[in-house]
Amino acid sequence: MAKINDNFLKLPGSYLFSTIAKKVAEYTEANPDKEVIKMGIGDVTRPLVPAVIEAMHKATDEMGTSEGFRGYGPEQGYDFLRNAIVEHDYKARGIDIAPDEVFVSDGAKSDCGNIGDIFSKDNKVAVCDPVYPVYVDTNAMAGRAGKYIADHWDNLVYMPCLAENGFMPQIPDEKADMIYLCFPNNPTGVAATREQLKPWIEYAKKNNAVILYDSAYEAFISDPDVPHSIYEIEGAKEVAIEFRSFSKTAGFTGTRCAYTVVPHELKIDGTELNGLWNRRQCTKFNGVPYVIQRAAEAVYTDEGHKEIRENIDYYLKNASIIREALTEAGLEVYGGVNAPYIWAKTPDGMKSWDFFDKLLKEAGVVTTPGAGFGPSGEGYIRLTAFNTLENTIKAMEKIKAIL
Ligand SMILES: *Cc1c(COP(=O)(O)O)cnc(C)c1O
Numbered sequence: 001m002a003k004i005n006d007n008f009l010k011l012p013g014s015y016l017f018s019t020i021a022k023k024v025a026e027y028t029e030a031n032p033d034k035e036v037i038k039m040g041i042g043d044v045t046r047p048l049v050p051a052v053i054e055a056m057h058k059a060t061d062e063m064g065t066s067e068g069f070r071g072y073g074p075e076q077g078y079d080f081l082r083n084a085i086v087e088h089d090y091k092a093r094g095i096d097i098a099p100d101e102v103f104v105s106d107g108a109k110s111d112c113g114n115i116g117d118i119f120s121k122d123n124k125v126a127v128c129d130p131v132y133p134v135y136v137d138t139n140a141m142a143g144r145a146g147k148y149i150a151d152h153w154d155n156l157v158y159m160p161c162l163a164e165n166g167f168m169p170q171i172p173d174e175k176a177d178m179i180y181l182c183f184p185n186n187p188t189g190v191a192a193t194r195e196q197l198k199p200w201i202e203y204a205k206k207n208n209a210v211i212l213y214d215s216a217y218e219a220f221i222s223d224p225d226v227p228h229s230i231y232e233i234e235g236a237k238e239v240a241i242e243f244r245s246f247s248k249t250a251g252f253t254g255t256r257c258a259y260t261v262v263p264h265e266l267k268i269d270g271t272e273l274n275g276l277w278n279r280r281q282c283t284k285f286n287g288v289p290y291v292i293q294r295a296a297e298a299v300y301t302d303e304g305h306k307e308i309r310e311n312i313d314y315y316l317k318n319a320s321i322i323r324e325a326l327t328e329a330g331l332e333v334y335g336g337v338n339a340p341y342i343w344a345k346t347p348d349g350m351k352s353w354d355f356f357d358k359l360l361k362e363a364g365v366v367t368t369p370g371a372g373f374g375p376s377g378e379g380y381i382r383l384t385a386f387n388t389l390e391n392t393i394k395a396m397e398k399i400k401a402i403l
Pocket of ligand 1: 244
């Protein structure tokens with residue numbers, strides 16, 4: 001008899017975004033004349049930039065010729081893209097990464113989940129709380145999270161990120177083997193400085209732990225003290241894997257291209273994780289489409305860089321408008337400086353969902369309740385900067401009017 005992976009049965013339903021959609025639908029039905037502005041969206045909205053579109057067209061035409069046609073590409077990505085990544089994202093910042101340490105993929109979400117393949121089921125996993133749910137759920141599926149009791153997994157180490165600690169995870173008392181860090185952070189929008197990251201590298205070295213560093217929002221960093229890569233910290237190449245994506249950087253959420261860096265120095269008991277990840281990818285993945293990799297390469301041209309910068313600045317301007325408006329409205333506001341996310345404390349100790357309901361019913365603004373990102377998210381809401389400037393301004397006026 002076939003048996004299922006019964007770890008899947010332990011997963012609680014992911015009701016967050018479906019519950020939000022249901023509440024919004026109910027409100028719209030009851031108030032057909034009222035406008036609803038969505039500040040909960042975790043997806044980019046600006047179109048792909050001209051340099052990217054041009055590269056895609058050119059590569060598409062190539063594919064229609066016998067000289068230019070490509071079938072299966074290298075599982076790890078084409079050299080032209082791996083070289084561009086090394087040159088612009090690392091060498092330009094004084095970081096020495098070799099092209100064969102870069103693995104191009106179809107998404108940082110897939111990579112963050114798939115990376116678990118190369119680790120033992122017995123590893124202890126530490127996550128921030130609140131957290132991007134992918135790290136938690138993929139480890140639960142692999143059997144590393146234990147049992148789900150009330151609002152948490154009993155075999156995960158939760159690192160609470162609260163106003164009291166500046167939303168920075170504290171080094172855990174228990175020993176952790178795999179530590180997920182994400183900066184600039186989703187959902188809090190808070191970024192870690194070099195000084196704040198150093199102790200993690202030391203901890204990982206001392207405990208033979210591996211840091212899984214998600215820097216999907218690296219392009220939004222505006223503060224010079226905030227590193228764009230974990231490898232800016234000395235010794236990080238011996239202990240960290242880094243995930244990057246073109247999704248938020250260049251609007252590739254629907255286009256799909258990302259990459260993961262696994263340095264040769266990173267070894268467990270003498271085994272290079274680079275070799276394991278390479279083996280995993282070659283077996284289970286057949287590469288990102290040629291056309292898409294050419295599109296990603298165009299992000300690094302002068303025009304491409306300038307054009308994506310304008311989009312990021314557009315979102316960051318929205319973020320500063322949200323920060324200012326909510327502060328004026330008397331809320332405690334975090335994030336939104338190095339990230340497209342704003343994390344706001346609910347007034348008078350209101351529950352996340354109650355404040356969500358109030359903003360929807362009284363202001364017609366959709367947010368995301370913090371409790372949906374983990375137990376320590378209770379008492380907060382998340383707003384995103386991904387709407388239009390016009391809608392962002394309008395939404396903030398409506399919120400200010402009711403608070
Ligand atoms: C959006 C996001 C990603 C990017 O995922 P892709 O699969 O590359 O689109 C990764 N990590 C976090 C925390 C994100 O919010």
